[in-house]
Amino acid sequence: MKMFVINDKKLSLQVLIMTLILVGMIIITQLTVVWMTETYKKNMVVHDTEIAGYLLNQGMDAHQIAMAFTDDKSDNETQMGAVLLKNVGYRESMNTGLVPSVKHFYRKFALVNLFFSSGFSIFLLIVFSFFASQREKQYRDAGGKIQRFMDGDIAIRLEDSNDDSLSMFFAKVNIMATALTAHLEKEKNNRLFLKTTISDIFHQLKTPLTALQMYNEIILDEKIDNPVVESFSQKSQRELLRMENLIQNLLKLAKLDAGTIDLEKSRHQLREFLEKCQACFITRAAFENKKIKLDCDNLISLCCDEIWLGEAVQNIVKNALDHTKATDQIEISGRENSLLIEIIIKDNGLGIDPADIHHIFERFYRSCYSKDREGIGIGLALSKAIIEKHGGTITVQSELGEGTTFHLIFPKLTNL
CATH class of the missing domain: 1.10.287 (Helix Hairpins)
Known part of the structure; x- marks a missing residue:
């Protein structure tokens, strides 16, 4: 059987101190028991002396009184004595306060026990708190350094020069x-x-x-x-x-x-931004007999890189034009609540097959329904990458033959 060995010096010191405290407590407890025994014996002798003096004063024979305290007692004599004293209320269940010597003994050693137990507990708590505070300080320092490392200070390191497990x-x-x-x-x-x-x-x-x-x-x-x-x-x-x-x-x-793009974010009116995206396709939509509607409040503003986010939105609108037929309609709208800003691009075109909807943001993926259309399947992947670079997310809902809706969601935190 392999013996357990503590290699942590601080923990070993803590265990040693706790062990010494416990040993000290055991020794003090034993000494207290000896003291209590001696005190009890003294009180008992005093009590018996008082009884003997009282009986002697009442005229009883001195030899008989001495025999009463020194001879062995039979069970019958013990029972008779118990009955006699019980008749005058002297029994085990009587109130301790009615016996002055017992009452004094209880008070004295209750206070002694309270003093030693409280002192032991406080001392143990102080020792434990000291070691716990030392360990807690190490944890806090380590946490602060790890946070600094995460914030970019890659040269910082944790303190590892001590000979302990931590x-x-x-x-x-x-x-x-x-x-x-x-x-x-x-x-x-x-x-x-x-x-x-x-x-x-x-x-x-x-x-x-x-x-x-x-x-x-x-x-x-x-x-x-x-x-x-x-x-x-x-x-x-x-x-x-x-x-x-x-x-x-x-x-x-x-x-x-490659992460080599640094977005130049600034605050833009969302409606003005979407109008610029819409203007890029007005001529094509008119030529193909399609409509592009815009619905956005003038008060909504979004912090973004106008050029890059415009690229993302335009790719989605272009995708909608590619998959709609004459007289179909594309709706671009902007929404805002206390948590997020949302751009919605909806069409009533061909829709996306359920088998394809989970793959449309994959690079170079093309549905079997798109084989007769131009494109190589990179536009939506690019849009997704740009939107995520802005801290947003993109989701899609579609039903084959009914149309498709893209949701571009930007939490308000990304506008800070």
Whole structure:
């Protein structure tokens, strides 16, 4: 059987002191018992002396009186004596206060017991409170340092120089903090590298893409009078624009993932912001015979990066236009309560199949119902990333054939 050993010096000291206190209490208790016994014996002798003197004064034989106190008593004599004294009210159940010697004995040792037990309890409480306060101070200091570490002071460490179990635990926490700091530094370097790489790739793609657009525009400007060439040139132009939009969106999404985007937040009137988003699609909606309605109170304001959040809202409105037919309607509304600000984008278009609704924010996911429409399935993923970057959430409700509603929810805390 393995013996339990306490390696914590402070805890060992605490156990030692508590043990010494308990041993001291046992010794004091035993001494008190001896004292009580001696006192009881003295009181008993005094009591018997008083009785003997009284009987002698009443004319009883001195030898018989001495025999009464020194001879062994039979059970019959004990019973007879009990009956005699019971008749005059002298019994075990009588009030202690009626016997002066017993009353004095009780008061004396009740006070002694109260004094020693109270003193022991107070001393034990003081010792325990001292060690508890020392440990509590260590916990508070550690909690404060951990909070500072979480607030960005990654160089701070817990005090682990003492030879106790808590310091051993703090040492493990310090090792973890060092590893986490190294990981954060590595992550920071990776993000910087990723940002640089993304920028380089974008510029490498942008240059040939711009050249292709320029060549295609030259071909379109040339009046070749060849319908086939003109048709393919227009298709090529559309695909080049689509490719440029794809590259731009991928670049934005990659920057959000890398954490290299710093939002420039400021307070904006929500209605004015939504009107700008609506204006981007008025021409297309009119061309496709669709309506875009706006409903928002003029008093609502939202703290956001107008450019980035505008990108998120516009992607959702574009998605609604892509999945509605002529005469359908898209409603953009803003709501506010004491807890949050909400932007709602609702359409009465095709809706989303229940099998697809849990995947629509996944990158490059496209429903089987969208195969005949343009897009690569990155717009909603980008919108979700931007909204979450603002501290908000996005949810969707839809019924196939009835329409879709997106809820962009921003808690008031994000407006601070």
